[in-house]
Amino acid sequence: MTNRRLWELAAVGTLAVALAAALAVPPEQTQGDVARMLFVHVPSIWLAYVAFVVTLVGSAAYLVTRRLKWDRLAGASAEVGVFMTGAAILMGMIWAKPTWGVYWTWDPRLVLTAVLFFVYLGYLALRRAIPDRVLRARRAAVFGILAIVQIPIVHFSVVWWRTLHQRSSIVRPDSLQLDPPFQAAMWMAVVAFTVVYVVLVARRMELSRLEERIEDALAAEERALAGDAVAAPRLDPVPVTAGGDDE
Amino acid sequence: MSGFWRQAAAVARRDLTGEVRTGEVLLVTAPFGAIALLLIPMAVGTDAPLLARIGPGMYWVVVLLFGVLVALRRSAAEGRPQRELVGLLGLDPAARFAGQALANGALLAVFAAVLGPVAVALYDPALRGWEWVPLLMPLTVAGLALLATVAGWLTAALDSGPTLVPLLVAPLAVPLLLGATQVLEGLRLGEPILGWLMLLVAVDLALAVAGVLGARPLEEAAR
Numbered sequence: 001m002t003n004r005r006l007w008e009l010a011a012v013g014t015l016a017v018a019l020a021a022a023l024a025v026p027p028e029q030t031q032g033d034v035a036r037m038l039f040v041h042v043p044s045i046w047l048a049y050v051a052f053v054v055t056l057v058g059s060a061a062y063l064v065t066r067r068l069k070w071d072r073l074a075g076a077s078a079e080v081g082v083f084m085t086g087a088a089i090l091m092g093m094i095w096a097k098p099t100w101g102v103y104w105t106w107d108p109r110l111v112l113t114a115v116l117f118f119v120y121l122g123y124l125a126l127r128r129a130i131p132d133r134v135l136r137a138r139r140a141a142v143f144g145i146l147a148i149v150q151i152p153i154v155h156f157s158v159v160w161w162r163t164l165h166q167r168s169s170i171v172r173p174d175s176l177q178l179d180p181p182f183q184a185a186m187w188m189a190v191v192a193f194t195v196v197y198v199v200l201v202a203r204r205m206e207l208s209r210l211e212e213r214i215e216d217a218l219a220a221e222e223r224a225l226a227g228d229a230v231a232a233p234r235l236d237p238v239p240v241t242a243g244g245d246d247e
Numbered sequence: 248m249s250g251f252w253r254q255a256a257a258v259a260r261r262d263l264t265g266e267v268r269t270g271e272v273l274l275v276t277a278p279f280g281a282i283a284l285l286l287i288p289m290a291v292g293t294d295a296p297l298l299a300r301i302g303p304g305m306y307w308v309v310v311l312l313f314g315v316l317v318a319l320r321r322s323a324a325e326g327r328p329q330r331e332l333v334g335l336l337g338l339d340p341a342a343r344f345a346g347q348a349l350a351n352g353a354l355l356a357v358f359a360a361v362l363g364p365v366a367v368a369l370y371d372p373a374l375r376g377w378e379w380v381p382l383l384m385p386l387t388v389a390g391l392a393l394l395a396t397v398a399g400w401l402t403a404a405l406d407s408g409p410t411l412v413p414l415l416v417a418p419l420a421v422p423l424l425l426g427a428t429q430v431l432e433g434l435r436l437g438e439p440i441l442g443w444l445m446l447l448v449a450v451d452l453a454l455a456v457a458g459v460l461g462a463r464p465l466e467e468a469a470r
Binding site: 063112115116118119121122125126129130134135138139141142143145146147149150153 | 397400401402405406407408411414415417418419421422425450453454457461464465467468
């Protein structure tokens with residue numbers, strides 16, 4: 001069995017376990033079953049952060065080594081990150097309706113997460129606008145490094161402003177508020193999402209490599225060869241007709 | 248003056264001379280920003296207390312969004328032959344970046360200074376803590392100038408460059424917008440503002456370092 005197949009099986013397996021754990025925990029005391037959104041919302045935004053940090057690492061590594069595999073990693077990770085950010089916003093909105101009474105509120109964490117989404121959408125738009133892969137890699141790498149400034153602002157927004165959104169309760173032991181079953185299910189979801197992220201990024205990088213091969217093949221076909229402009233002498237006799245063309 | 252700064256000053260002087268000849272910022276972009284400040288009350292309602300409350304925020308939104316147009320001005324546009332000539336002259340890409348950012352910063356300062364009295368006249372905000380403006384304005388304008396210059400380099404020689412720049416700049420300008428508006432809000436409410444000023448300084452430094460370090464790969468990519 002190939003490594004790729006193993007990772008895909010691991011992704012399916014961990015997702016299944018995480019789903020079972022999310023359904024097995026008892027309903028939350030005040031929010032009931034709606035609180036299960038936690039198991040999708042939190043891993044999504046966590047993975048989005050991880051994805052954008054990997055984009056930063058890939059961008060910096062490309063600028064240092066000038067090897068395109070780092071650019072592929074940065075681009076693939078940003079794509080998955082944008083998807084995860086979009087999913088986190090959407091899940092958050094669905095969760096907000098029954099708990100806050102509205103889908104959207106002008107909460108700093110929400111607004112800044114939406115801004116983060118647009119920062120990396122801009123990154124993807126920049127990549128799409130540049131057909132040449134080396135030029136694209138250089139420009140995207142600089143923007144990929146610059147864009148990371150948004151992550152700490154989003155993360156610390158709940159500390160800097162009074163917000164509706166709760167503070168971090170997973171990575172800060174002093175403010176841990178989740179019951180053990182919820183914690184266990186949460187960590188399973190985080191592991192499952194991480195494995196899915198690895199599989200998606202690996203597949204996207206492979207797709208990029210294949211796209212590059214197709215581009216190279218097409219470019220080789222279109223490239224003019226020396227001597228193309230010279231016509232070979234024709235050996236078949238050309239019929240010569242006597243008289244005018246009107247006959 | 249070191250070679251780096253002499254080169255940067257020469258680039259800035261060239262850009263500013265081009266702008267003086269065309270007058271694009273003062274004659275086109277600044278009036279456009281003033282019109283935006285005039286239109287906002289029509290959209291939200293001409294309630295004087297409300298306008299006084301939101302005036303400073305609206306001013307900074309207009310400066311940050313319309314300020315991108317200052318960096319995108321035609322007078323600073325460079326064609327490929329021009330960029331290649333500058334490269335062949337041996338100009339340090341980082342100095343060229345610094346020079347362009349200096350020119351953009353100077354023009355953005357003029358733009359913000361022109362719009363300031365317009366905002367005060369239209370919105371009549373409380374001018375408590377105005378003595379901090381000489382510190383706040385350069386920090387915000389420098390950040391925007393650096394950001395817009397980086398975005399201009401990222402999209403140099405691209406057909407879709409002028410449409411891409413606002414998409415790249417606007418979300419990344421959020422820390423600048425937050426810093427600028429929260430300093431004024433803090434002064435209005437008598438709350439500490441040092442943290443917000445530090446945020447502006449940190450963003451400016453990060454952008455300056457990113458611009459100077461990224462100048463060479465970006466110049467190579469633009470040829």
